[in-house]
Amino acid sequence: MTVLSTVLVVEDDWLIRSLIHEILETEGFEVFTAETGDDAWDWLCETSGGADLILSDIHMPGGLSGIGLANRVQAHWPRIPVILSSGGRGQQILESGYAPLFIPKPWHSQDIGTICRRALALAINRE
Template identity: 40%
Template sequence: MARILIAEDDTGIRLLVSRALRQEGHEVMVAEDGEMAIDVLAEEAGAFDLVLSDIRMPGITGIELAHAIHATFPGLPILLMTGYAEQKEAAEELSAIVVGVVEKPFTLADIRRRVAAALPAPEPLRRYA
């Protein structure tokens, strides 16, 4: 399964989403804000299949985080979350560097589906003769 970094300042949402994705078999790491997410990405040399980030966070916002990730790890998919319409519109302007925006509130089924859709397709198995 995938290795996912979640950046979310709301403890309840962070725990709920990380638990839901772990139940799907994903390896999940969490960051409480954008600055911590940047630190984790640096420590792990960007070795994630997806970053799932809230847009509205103290310090570095999810939009600023997306720009920082794209500058350092341009192939790393980024999926944003927000409960604010104006932030969703701002994030849509980032369509070249984010794979989508999930609107809050969402159900566990919604977030699982959106994460699955955002993940890169698995490499096909090679058959040897």
């Protein structure tokens, strides 16, 4: 199977993280995961922005939220699209400035691959 793109999934809930990993891998993506925004940032720095796309929860333990991660990624690697996801008030707390893509939870598992492919296509068209 040909790998479509590399996706970094950032999610503190092990079950959700594992589910997204499995779905995206089945759809042909190379998938890396991180439990926190800090872990994701460390991985990105170690790989020189080695992801083609980031899918992150907004609310996570540690110092770096999904919004903070998205802002750092935009400042260092603006070519990498970021999709943020959250339940409840997630979209209302997005700060002004860089606005990553947002999908509310709960999402349907069949939609994750489509959402990632669309975000990658938008990023390519933006270049």
